[in-house]
Amino acid sequence: MMTANKRIRILLADDEPNILQFLELGLLSEGYEVQTAQNGREALEKVEAFKPHVAILDVMMPEMNGFEVCHTLKESSEKIAVIMLTAKDEVGDRVKGLSLGADDYMAKPFEFEELLARIQARLRNQFPDLLGSVVYGPFRIDDRKNEILYQERVLELSPTEYELLKYLVMNHGAVLSKSLILDRVWGYDFGGENNIVEVYIRSLREKLNDKEHRLIRTLRGAGYRVDLP
Known part of the structure; x- marks a missing residue:
């Protein structure tokens, strides 16, 4: 919570x-x-x-x-x-x-x-x-520092990775489609391919050591969902 x-x-x-x-x-x-x-x-x-x-x-x-x-x-x-x-x-x-x-x-x-x-x-x-830091399960988001900690470890994130992970974590438990993620993180006027979401999700999983996709889950045909312990 x-x-x-x-x-x-x-x-x-x-x-x-x-x-x-x-x-x-x-x-x-x-x-x-x-x-x-x-x-x-x-x-x-x-x-x-x-x-x-x-x-x-x-x-x-x-x-x-x-x-x-x-x-x-x-x-x-x-x-x-x-x-x-x-x-x-x-x-x-x-x-x-x-x-x-x-x-x-x-x-x-x-x-x-x-x-x-x-x-x-x-x-x-x-x-x-x-706003101080906001805690969601093992995540701590600090907008003042543009910093996200996972299990008290600071994640090295690019600005886009930071915004994407923050959006996923803040909406944990909800299924987020690729189009919704593009709108919220990249903006309504984003003109690139929506496979950019997959690229960034892959990068986040590597940085979270989420090899089995238990933290950031893929729901085929629906999108992604973050499950917090």
Whole structure:
């Protein structure tokens, strides 16, 4: 399990109680401080006292929608990272949210592990001093040093190997397709061949002494999955 810094505060705003409870329990189990709101006005009221580092906002909320809340937050403080959630995966909604200052955008349904990765990305970019090293089983990831330790041994990694291994470890237990890995590690505009993923996976296995592929598993036709002890 991840060991997160308990100083990191996250505000969840969604009018669907089941989603709100699921996300709250998941983030609490990861070590974050969490408060929730079921409408836009309540979210803004809680920001005043709670002062979250990250606000996760559903677009379709009563009182004030997520777009309005995002706009208000970004006008008052650039220090709040905003991740928008929506049931729609429409380009127009995404453009509108980003134009209002949202830092990221996720369409429902989504995997909780992906949300965790998006939160970590926002924290690295906007609150790097809050993040110490993060532990996942035998791995310790330290973004301040751009360093990953495996069983307390520092791995000698290229920048791309570092990003790839971090993405795999942070999403441990989830099956990650080659196309998803390319999008997240190399970027949407990557124009090379997707066999580059196989090349880098092979290199990581050598550096991890994972000769039998028990750590980074290949699921034929599906992708890769990191299994942690």
